[in-house]
Amino acid sequence: MKYVSKWSGVSGAALGFIGGLMILLASSHVTAQRSAVNPIGKAVPRACFSAGNQTVTQADPNPAPPPTTHAQGTAYVTGEVLIKFKAGMSPARRQRALGALRSRPAMTELQWTGDIARFRDPAEPDAERLASQLAEQPEVEFAQPNYIRSFPIGKAFAVAPLAVGPGVAGKPNDPDYNVLQWNLSLLNMPAAWDINAGGDPSIIVAVVDTGVTTEDTTLAGRLWTGQQFQNVALRIARSPDLSASRLVLPRDLIFNVGASSTWDFVGHGTHVASTIAEDANNQVSLAGMAYNVRIMPVKVCVGYWELMLARAQSNITGFLPSDSGGCSDSLISQGIRYAADNGARVINLSLGGVGEAPVVRDALTYAVGKGAFVAISAGNRFEDGNEPEFPAAYAPGIDGVMSVGAIGKSKTRAYYSDTGSQVEISAPGGSDRDGGGEDRGFVWQVTLYPPDADPLQLSVPRFDRYVEVGYTGTSMAAPHVSALAALLMSQGITTPQAVEAAIKAFALDLGVAGRDDDYGFGLIQPRASLFGLGGRR
Amino acid sequence: MIRRISTICAITAAVMLATTFARPAAAQTLADEAAQVRRVPRPPQRHLGLRAFAAFDADAMVASSTFDAVLGTHILSARGAGGELLNLWKGLFIRVAATRTTKTGSRVVVVDKEAVPLGIPLTVEMVPVEFGAGWRRGVGQRGQGGWYAGGGLVHLVYRETSKFAGVGENTNTTFNGAVVFAGADVRIWHFIVGGGEVQVRSIPNALGTGGASQAFSETNLGGVTARGLIGIRF
Numbered sequence: 013m014k015y016v017s018k019w020s021g022v023s024g025a026a027l028g029f030i031g032g033l034m035i036l037l038a039s040s041h042v043t044a045q046r047s048a049v050n051p052i053g054k055a056v057p058r059a060c061f062s063a064g065n066q067t068v069t070q071a072d073p074n075p076a077p078p079p080t081t082h083a084q085g086t087a088y089v090t091g092e093v094l095i096k097f098k099a100g101m102s103p104a105r106r107q108r109a110l111g112a113l114r115s116r117p118a119m120t121e122l123q124w125t126g127d128i129a130r131f132r133d134p135a136e137p138d139a140e141r142l143a144s145q146l147a148e149q150p151e152v153e154f155a156q157p158n159y160i161r162s163f164p165i166g167k168a169f170a171v172a173p174l175a176v177g178p179g180v181a182g183k184p185n186d187p188d189y190n191v192l193q194w195n196l197s198l199l200n201m202p203a204a205w206d207i208n209a210g211g212d213p214s215i216i217v218a219v220v221d222t223g224v225t226t227e228d229t230t231l232a233g234r235l236w237t238g239q240q241f242q243n244v245a246l247r248i249a250r251s252p253d254l255s256a257s258r259l260v261l262p263r264d265l266i267f268n269v270g271a272s273s274t275w276d277f278v279g280h281g282t283h284v285a286s287t288i289a290e291d292a293n294n295q296v297s298l299a300g301m302a303y304n305v306r307i308m309p310v311k312v313c314v315g316y317w318e319l320m321l322a323r324a325q326s327n328i329t330g331f332l333p334s335d336s337g338g339c340s341d342s343l344i345s346q347g348i349r350y351a352a353d354n355g356a357r358v359i360n361l362s363l364g365g366v367g368e369a370p371v372v373r374d375a376l377t378y379a380v381g382k383g384a385f386v387a388i389s390a391g392n393r394f395e396d397g398n399e400p401e402f403p404a405a406y407a408p409g410i411d412g413v414m415s416v417g418a419i420g421k422s423k424t425r426a427y428y429s430d431t432g433s434q435v436e437i438s439a440p441g442g443s444d445r446d447g448g449g450e451d452r453g454f455v456w457q458v459t460l461y462p463p464d465a466d467p468l469q470l471s472v473p474r475f476d477r478y479v480e481v482g483y484t485g486t487s488m489a490a491p492h493v494s495a496l497a498a499l500l501m502s503q504g505i506t507t508p509q510a511v512e513a514a515i516k517a518f519a520l521d522l523g524v525a526g527r528d529d530d531y532g533f534g535l536i537q538p539r540a541s542l543f544g545l546g547g548r549r
Numbered sequence: 550m551i552r553r554i555s556t557i558c559a560i561t562a563a564v565m566l567a568t569t570f571a572r573p574a575a576a577q578t579l580a581d582e583a584a585q586v587r588r589v590p591r592p593p594q595r596h597l598g599l600r601a602f603a604a605f606d607a608d609a610m611v612a613s614s615t616f617d618a619v620l621g622t623h624i625l626s627a628r629g630a631g632g633e634l635l636n637l638w639k640g641l642f643i644r645v646a647a648t649r650t651t652k653t654g655s656r657v658v659v660v661d662k663e664a665v666p667l668g669i670p671l672t673v674e675m676v677p678v679e680f681g682a683g684w685r686r687g688v689g690q691r692g693q694g695g696w697y698a699g700g701g702l703v704h705l706v707y708r709e710t711s712k713f714a715g716v717g718e719n720t721n722t723t724f725n726g727a728v729v730f731a732g733a734d735v736r737i738w739h740f741i742v743g744g745g746e747v748q749v750r751s752i753p754n755a756l757g758t759g760g761a762s763q764a765f766s767e768t769n770l771g772g773v774t775a776r777g778l779i780g781i782r783f
Binding site for chain 1: 612615616618619620656657658659660661665666667668669671673707709711713714715718719720755756758759760761762764
C-alpha cells in the first residue's frame with residue numbers, strides 16, 4: 013500500500029499559523045469522565061477545552077497555554093484576542109492602543125489576516141479581559157477573544173447501510189429516499205424539483221465546516237495508543253454519493269493549508285454538504301436538495317482524531333475527551349471570506365456558540381457584500397440555558413444572512429432548537445423525540461460511518477466507509493436553507509437580500525401568527541418560493 | 550289753382566306709376582332668394598344608423614407596478630371589434646365591443662417593492678367586453694365626421710396561467726367595472742370611417758388579494774385606453 017505522508021508534513025509553523033484551534037492539542041487528558049458517553053452527535057461539551065495545562069510540544073514554535081472556558085461556557089484560546097482597528101489609524105495610534113495592555117506588545121507581534129489582527133498575550137491568559145481593555149481604546153473598532161465554536165450535531169444518531177438500486181417509482185429514484193428522507197417529503201421537494209431540478213452547476217455552495225473529503229488516499233499518521241505512539245495508516249475516501257466533479261475549490265485552513273484538497277475526519281461537514289447536494293437520481297441511497305449545484309468544502313473545524321494526530325505529532329501523550337473539537341472565530345471568519353472571495357453564492361455555517369464574535373460578524377457582512385447568502389444554525393442549547401449563540405445572533409441584523417431553527421417530523425420545534433429573536437426561519441433538523449417509522453425522526457444523509465471513528469471503541473480510525481447516517485440538530489436544519497438559497501439563485505434571484513426575502517415571504521407560518529421566537533417566519537417552502545408570484549395569485 | 554292741382558296730380562301719378570313698376574322687380578328678387586333657400590340641402594334626417602369597427606387599443610393599466618413586475622410593462626396592446634347602433638333618438642347610440650390582450654412574462658418574487666423574475670413563464674389574458682351608450686354629434690356637411698362620448702359597463706374576463714402551476718394556482722375569472730369614453734371619427738371613403746377614442750376603465754377589487762398585486766397594494770384592473778378604430782358607418 014502506498015502511503016501518502018501528508019499528515020506528517022504539517023509543520024510547526026503551520027500549526028502556529030492556525031493559532032487558536034491547534035492550541036487544543038495542549039489540553040490533555042481532561043474530563044475523561046465526560047467522554048464516557050459520547051455519541052458523535054452530541055454537541056461539544058463546554059468543558060472539553062477547559063482544563064489541563066500540558067506543556068506544548070516542540071512542534072509548535074509558538075507555544076501557548078490551553079484554551080480557557082468563557083464564563084458562559086464557550087471556550088476561547090487562552091490569552092488570544094482578535095482586534096480590528098478603526099479605519100485610518102496610523103501605526104502610532106495602533107501602538108498607543110496596544111499600550112493599554114499590561115504586556116505592552118509591539119505592533120510586530122500582531123498577526124494579520126486582512127484587517128483583523130490576532131495577538132496572543134503570554135502575560136494575560138484571560139482573553140476576555142484583554143478584549144475588554146482593548147475595546148475601550150478609541151483606536152479600536154472591536155476586540156474579542158478568539159472563541160472556539162462547536163459544530164453541534166444534535167443529540168443522537170442512527171446508521172443504515174448504503175442502498176443501491178432503483179427506488180420506489182417516482183422522483184428521485186434513490187432507493188432510500190422514500191424510506192428515510194421525510195424531511196424532503198415534508199418540504200414537497202419533488203414539486204420543487206419540477207420547477208428547478210436540483211439547481212444550476214454554476215452555483216457554488218460553501219460548506220464552512222469540518223471539511224468534505226475530496227480525494228481517495230491513505231495518510232501516514234501517528235497516534236497515541238495508550239502505551240506508546242504508533243505509526244498508522246489512515247484510509248480516506250470520498251463519499252460515494254457526492255460526485256468529485258461537484259466538489260470545487262476546497263480549502264483546508266487548518267492542516268492542509270494551501271493544498272487543493274480537504275478531508276473530513278468527523279462526518280459533520282459531509283452530512284451537511286450531502287443535505288445540500290448529495291447526488292440524486294443515481295439509484296444510490298439518498299438525495300440532496302440541490303443535487304446539481306457544486307460544493308466548496310472549507311475546513312475550519314476539527315474533531316477528536318485530528319487533534320489526537322496533532323498531539324501525537326507534537327509528542328503529547330494521553331487522550332482527549334472523545335467529543336473534542338471546534339472551530340475558532342478567526343478561522344471561521346477566514347473561511348467565510350475565502351468562500352466569498354472565490355465565488356461561493358451561498359455559505360453554510362452549521363456551527364456556533366455563546367459569546368459575541370464581531371470578527372465573524374464582519375466576515376458575514378463582507379460575504380453578503382460579495383453577493384453570498386449565508387445560512388447559520390441557530391443552536392441546540394434550548395435545554396441547556398437557551399442563550400443566544402453566535403454567529404447566528406447576528407443574522408437578523410444582516411440582510412442576506414439567516415439563522416435557522418429546527419423542526420421535527422410533526423412540524424413542531426425540535427426540543428433542542430434554540431429560541432429567541434435570532435431565529436429567523438425553520439427547517440427540518442429532526443428530533444429523536446418526534447420520530448416514528450424507519451427514519452426515527454432523524455435527518456438522513458450519506459456520510460462517514462460513525463463507529464469507524466469512535467474513540468471509545470478504536471485506537472486507529474478510518475475515514476473511508478460511508479453509510480446512511482441520521483443526525484439531528486440545527487446543524488442539519490441550516491443546510492436545508494442553504495440548499496433552497498442555491499435553488500433560488502439558480503432560478504435567477506441574484507442577491508442574498510432577495511433570497512432572504514423570498515424565503516421569508518413564502519414560509520409556512522408556524523406557532524404564533526406572524527414571526528415568533530420559536531419558528532421565526534416559519535417553515536421554509538421551497539416549491540412556493542421557487543414558484544413565486546403571478547400578478548393576481 | 551287748377552293747374553297747380555293738376556301738377557300735383559301729375560307728380561303723384563308719376564310716383565305711383567313708378568312705384569307700380571317698381572314692385573314687380575322687388576318681388577322677383579325675393580322669389581329668387583326663396584328658390585335659393587330651397588336649393589340648400591336639408592339636414593339629413595336621423596335615420597337609424599350603424600357603425601361597426603375594428604379596434605386597436607393601447608391599455609395603460611392602473612396596476613402599473615403589478616404588470617411591470619410580471620409582464621415587464623404596464624402598457625398592453627389589444628385588438629378587438631365593436632358595433633354601435635346610431636341615432637336611436639337624436640344622437641343617442643349604444644355600443645357593444647370586445648377586445649383581447651395577451652402577454653407572457655415571468656413569475657416573480659417581490660423584494661422591497663422590486664420584482665425579481667424567476668423565469669417561470671406566466672401568461673396574462675384579458676378580454677374586456679363593453680356595453681355602453683353615448684351621444685353622437687355629426688360634424689360637417691352630410692355628416693362626414695362626428696364626435697361622441699359615452700359610458701357603460703365593462704365585463705372583464707381575466708386569465709393568468711403559469712408553467713408548473715398546480716391545481717388552483719391559475720386564474721380564470723371575471724370582473725365587472727365601468728367605462729367612460731370619448732372619441733371622434735371621420736369618413737374616409739364612402740362608408741369607411743377612421744377614428745380615435747380614449748377610454749377610462751375602472752374594475753375595482755379585481756387584484757390585491759394575492760400575487761404581486763398584493764405586494765404592491767394594487768387592486769384595480771382598469772386603466773386608460775387609447776383606441777384607434779377603423780370601420781364602416783352608414
